[in-house]
Amino acid sequence: MAEIVLDGVTKVFADGYEAVKEMDLDIADGEFMILVGPSGCGKSTALRMIAGLEDISSGELKIGEQVVNDKAPKERDIAMVFQNYALYPHMTVRENMGFALKLAGTDKAEIDEKVEGAARTLDLTEHLDRRPVNLSGGQRQRVAMGRAIVRDPKAFLMDEPLSNLDAKLRVQMRTEVSRLQSQLGTTTVYVTHDQTEAMTLGDRVAVMRAGALQQVGTPADLYDNPRNLFVAGFIGSPAMNFMPAELSGGKVKLPIGEIDAGDLAGGRGDGKVVAGLRPENFEDVAVIGDLKQERGLVFEAEVDLVESLGSDLFAYFHIESEGVQSDQLADLVEDRLDETGAANIREGHEQVVARLDPTSKVKRGETAELWADTAKLHLFDPESGESLTAKRDSGSRDNSVH
Amino acid sequence: MGRGSRDYASWTVAIVLVLVFALIPVIWLISLSLKPPEAITDQRFLPSEISFDNYKSLFEGGISDSPFIKPLINSIVIALITTVIAITLASFAAYAIARLEFPGKRLILAGALAIAMFPPISTVGPLFDMWRALGLYDTYPGLIIPYLTFSLPLAIYVLVAFFREIPWDLEQAAQVDGATPFQAFTKVIVPLAAPGVFTAAILVFIFAWNDFLFAISLTSSDASRTVPAALAFFTGESSFTQPTGSIAAAAVVVTVPIIVFVLFFQRRIVSGLTAGAVKG
Numbered sequence: 001m002a003e004i005v006l007d008g009v010t011k012v013f014a015d016g017y018e019a020v021k022e023m024d025l026d027i028a029d030g031e032f033m034i035l036v037g038p039s040g041c042g043k044s045t046a047l048r049m050i051a052g053l054e055d056i057s058s059g060e061l062k063i064g065e066q067v068v069n070d071k072a073p074k075e076r077d078i079a080m081v082f083q084n085y086a087l088y089p090h091m092t093v094r095e096n097m098g099f100a101l102k103l104a105g106t107d108k109a110e111i112d113e114k115v116e117g118a119a120r121t122l123d124l125t126e127h128l129d130r131r132p133v134n135l136s137g138g139q140r141q142r143v144a145m146g147r148a149i150v151r152d153p154k155a156f157l158m159d160e161p162l163s164n165l166d167a168k169l170r171v172q173m174r175t176e177v178s179r180l181q182s183q184l185g186t187t188t189v190y191v192t193h194d195q196t197e198a199m200t201l202g203d204r205v206a207v208m209r210a211g212a213l214q215q216v217g218t219p220a221d222l223y224d225n226p227r228n229l230f231v232a233g234f235i236g237s238p239a240m241n242f243m244p245a246e247l248s249g250g251k252v253k254l255p256i257g258e259i260d261a262g263d264l265a266g267g268r269g270d271g272k273v274v275a276g277l278r279p280e281n282f283e284d285v286a287v288i289g290d291l292k293q294e295r296g297l298v299f300e301a302e303v304d305l306v307e308s309l310g311s312d313l314f315a316y317f318h319i320e321s322e323g324v325q326s327d328q329l330a331d332l333v334e335d336r337l338d339e340t341g342a343a344n345i346r347e348g349h350e351q352v353v354a355r356l357d358p359t360s361k362v363k364r365g366e367t368a369e370l371w372a373d374t375a376k377l378h379l380f381d382p383e384s385g386e387s388l389t390a391k392r393d394s395g396s397r398d399n400s401v402h
Numbered sequence: 403m404g405r406g407s408r409d410y411a412s413w414t415v416a417i418v419l420v421l422v423f424a425l426i427p428v429i430w431l432i433s434l435s436l437k438p439p440e441a442i443t444d445q446r447f448l449p450s451e452i453s454f455d456n457y458k459s460l461f462e463g464g465i466s467d468s469p470f471i472k473p474l475i476n477s478i479v480i481a482l483i484t485t486v487i488a489i490t491l492a493s494f495a496a497y498a499i500a501r502l503e504f505p506g507k508r509l510i511l512a513g514a515l516a517i518a519m520f521p522p523i524s525t526v527g528p529l530f531d532m533w534r535a536l537g538l539y540d541t542y543p544g545l546i547i548p549y550l551t552f553s554l555p556l557a558i559y560v561l562v563a564f565f566r567e568i569p570w571d572l573e574q575a576a577q578v579d580g581a582t583p584f585q586a587f588t589k590v591i592v593p594l595a596a597p598g599v600f601t602a603a604i605l606v607f608i609f610a611w612n613d614f615l616f617a618i619s620l621t622s623s624d625a626s627r628t629v630p631a632a633l634a635f636f637t638g639e640s641s642f643t644q645p646t647g648s649i650a651a652a653a654v655v656v657t658v659p660i661i662v663f664v665l666f667f668q669r670r671i672v673s674g675l676t677a678g679a680v681k682g
Contacts, residue, residue, distance in 0.1 A: 053574050074580040086571035090593045099589075100579035147579070157578075 002064025002154040002187060003029045004050060009059035011045050011211075019045040021211040022059070030185045032178075034202035036192055037234070042211040043191045044159055050189060051080050051157050064154055074103075079148035083160040085140050087132040087147075093119075094128040097146045118150045121180070138169045142176075149180065155187040162197065174200060195235050199223070207231050229385035232276050232378055241352040243319055245275035245379065252379070255319040255350070256299040259374045268388055276378035279314065282354030284362055285369040297372045304351070306364050313356045315368065320350075428657075435650035442646050456651035470652055472624040473632035478659065480542055480628060481610040484549040488557050488606045489599060495554075496561030497587060501573075511562075514555035522552060526619045533620055540622045548620070549610045556609070557602040564598025565591065600667040607663055611656070629656045 004027040011020040020042040027033045035043040048054040050061065052073035061069055068076050079100070088096050095102075097118060098111045106114075119125045122142040132140055141161065148156050161177070162170045178201050181188050192198055198205045199219040207214040207222065207230070215227040219235075226232035232240045246253040248270045252261045285298055301317035308314075354370060362368040379388040434442065438453040460470040499507060529548060530539070538544035568591055576586035592599065617631035624632070633652055636645040 051574075051578055053577070072582075073574075073577040074582065078578065080575070080578045082571050082575060084569070084571055086569065086575035088572060088575075088590055088594075099576070103580045103585060147575075151579075 003027060003031075003062075004155060004187060004189065005060075005062040006046075006050075007060040007062070009046070009049060009061055010057045011042070011049060011054060012057040019211050020049070023213055025206055025213065025216065027187060027189060030187055032181050032188045032190065032201060032203045034190050034192060034198040034205045035208060036195060036198035036205055037208035037214075039193055040210075041208040043193075043208050046208070047080075047157050047159055047189060047191045050155075051078060052076050077154045078157055079151050079153040079155075080157040081144045081148050081159065081161045083163055085132075085144040085164075087140060087143055089132050092129050092131055093124060093135070093143050093146075096132065096143055097150050100147065100151045114150045115146075118146045121149070122146045137165055138173065141165060141169075141173060145177070145180065149184065153186070155189065156181070158188065158190045160192055161190075163192070163194070177201065196237060199235065205235075207234060209234075225387075225390040226276075226378065227387050227390050229274060229276070229380045229387075232380070232387070236278060238279050238314065238353050238355070240276045240278050240378070242274055242276050243350055243352065244382075245273050247271055247273055247379075252377070254297070256301070256372060257297045259297055259377075264377060264379055264389055272382055273388065274380040274382050274385075276380060277372060277374075277376065279353045279355035281373040281376040282315075282352075282356065283371045283373070284315075284356045284360035285371045287357045287360050288371060295373070295375055297374050298369060299372065300367050300369055301352075302367050303362050303364055306362060308358065311358060313358045313360055313362075315354045315356055315360075315362050315370075316351055317354070317368075317370075318351050431650050431653055435647060435654050437647060439647050442644070456647040457655070459648050460651055460655065469632060469636060470629070470648075470655075473627050473629045474655070476542075476624075476626055477611060477628040477630075477656070480545050480549070480626070481607050483542070484546050484553065484610040485603050485607045487546070488550055488553045489603050491550075492554055492557035492561050492602060493592065493595070493599065496558050496565050497591065499558070500562050500565035501570075511558075514558050518552060518555035518559075520552075522548070522615055525551075526615060529616075530619055539620060540626050542626055544620050545613075545616055545626060545628070548616050549606075549613065553606040553609045557606050560602040560605065561595065561598050564595045564601075568594050604664055604667055608660060611660060 004025075006023050006025040006027075009020060009023045010018070012018050023042075023046060025033075035046060037043050045054060049056050050063075052068070052071060052075075056069050060067055063076055063078065088099065091099065094115055097115045101111045101114060115128070116125070119128055122145060124139065124142055124146060127135060127139060127143075132143065135143065141164070144161065148158075158177075162173050165173060174197060177190075181201075190197075190201060198207075199222075202219060204216060204218055205222055206216045209230050215222060215231045217225075222231060222235045226235060226240075229242070233242065243255050245255075247261060247268060250261050252259050252264060252273075252275065254275055301319070303315050303317050305316040306313065307316075356362065356370075377389070380386065381388060430447065433447060433449055435456050436452045436454070437444070437449040438451065438455055441449065441451070444450070461468055465471050465475075495510075498504070499511060525548065533539040533544045538547070572590055572594070573586045576590045577583070581589065612630065613628070614630040617628045618634060621627040621631060627635075629652065633649050636648050636652070
């Protein structure tokens with residue numbers, strides 16, 4: 001077990017493409033750290049540099065206080081779970097799991113003992129003498145995990161280990177991974193593009209975009225205090241609603257109304273900003289009554305679509321606006337549209353989704369009276385995407401070991 | 403009759419035609435080898451009486467006197483040594499070509515192909531002179547070296563194709579598991595490329611086994627003469643009889659190892675050995 005420290009780690013490929021830019025990240029001993037971001041953001045490259053499968057172009061990587069930049073993977077004492085599992089097809093499950101120990105020259109009895117122990121943990125005991133080709137997807141995934149845990153390495157590196165499983169199995173394995181990690185207490189770096197996995201698994205989450213670290217923090221921290229537009233839009237499902245807004249004379253003008261800027265704007269002068277509000281910060285006025293209305297904003301909207309999930313009710317409506325445009329949003333649109341149906345960030349078509357109480361009576365095509373909790377409003381600079389509202393003193397900026 | 407069964411029928415006809423075309427000479431050869439010497443010219447396709455005299459004559463007199471036993475041993479040893487060396491070298495070369503980026507990679511592949519295309523006959527004259535000067539004439543290495551020259555490129559090509567099919571991740575998994583690059587190669591890549599290795603081995607073996615040109619040009623005695631060349635030196639029972647029967651018998655005998663070799667390795671050439679390695 002060990003901590004992993006990335007100090008200005010950069011990866012430039014032979015063709016000049018900079019996949020990871022000056023990455024600084026401290027992963028504490030025993031911590032479960034998630035690297036998350038859309039495809040091509042450099043998260044896998046970063047993981048592969050930690051594993052020693054990619055050279056580090058510049059910067060320093062330490063595992064357990066030892067600089068390992070020039071160490072081969074075998075000298076780093078780490079175990080990796082690959083996205084496609086990479087099981088050795090010519091070996092049985094037992095041989096697959098014991099391969100690393102065998103290479104290390106561990107004696108036969110000890111290998112058997114460790115492999116059988118791991119097999120019990122992963123419920124693979126009856127499959128030990130089968131070959132990977134005869135196993136189901138979930139079993140193969142568990143063998144890949146088993147291959148990592150028998151070694152008791154300094155750290156586990158996992159590269160989208162659940163992305164090849166079907167939805168139900170993925171949820172099941174997610175809890176399994178989480179349980180294993182806390183049980184073993186081994187430092188773990190886990191790469192995923194799925195923000196749900198990131199939010200549910202990690203002690204801390206590092207969001208990446210285009211090779212650069214955007215924000216590192218606990219899931220709750222990322223959710224409540226996104227540092228920029230990208231993190232705000234990436235974390236959370238359905239995604240945060242964005243709408244154009246304007247600061248003028250101590251007021252925030254939103255397409256749905258006007259509120260006092262208060263300390264929201266963080267001392268910023270008049271001008272255009274991007275406002276963000278999460279779906280659950282809307283509510284049907286009929287449901288909450290007059291209770292909270294004094295701190296929010298009541299407005300009317302024509303409901304385009306209602307999706308009832310039983311526990312929640314999603315109402316989609318649109319607002320009049322010229323559209324919110326930002327590079328960071330464009331990046332998100334590409335990645336998330338298909339995945340979450342986050343149509344609300346489609347350019348020039350401001351659709352807003354509100355998560356309402358299931359008892360709400362809003363109907364498709366009717367005008368509903370909605371309430372927005374503007375205390376939860378996020379404001380962003382439209383140029384840089386930086387948040388104007390994120391708490392400056394929050395843990396999100398603090399990238400050191402706690 | 404559906405389209406499928408019509409296709410099936412026409413394929414059957416085509417395959418039967420090809421089989422007949424390929425097998426008639428073989429049957430003819432077997433038939434000749436079983437005829438007694440005086441019946442060779444009886445113009446019958448199948449022998450009227452079966453005799454094993456031709457086979458007996460091949461092995462009569464033991465190693466020293468038989469015209470066939472020593473060449474057979476030469477053939478087997480030379481072909482096996484060629485195969486082992488060619489496959490060992492070719493798998494290293496093919497691995498480097500399939501996995502690594504290095505300057506001159508294309509040149510090496512193109513060079514290998516050019517050598518494989520080079521007409522062997524044009525090298526025989528120079529080789530003859532060189533081998534006599536170097537003392538390699540009429541020795542095992544004298545044949546093994548030219549065989550390697552022509553079979554290595556072929557083996558490299560076959561193996562590169564197979565190595566490229568093996569998922570990169572497997573090797574990286576092995577490295578993370580603590581394998582040195584050489585261990586990853588021998589314990590993971592080679593076993594998985596086994597079908598390719600066996601395919602290449604069969605091709606190299608057959609090439610070395612069948613060669614006549616180098617064998618006839620670069621040998622002068624039973625010290626290293628292989629079967630195809632030795633057949634040319636067969637004599638009849640008297641100076642007036644053709645050695646047709648013994649040649650036919652010898653030809654049948656030399657076919658057997660090839661068939662055994664192919665049948666033995668065919669079971670190993672199962673595609674889909676890598677199935678289950680990675681998802682998808």
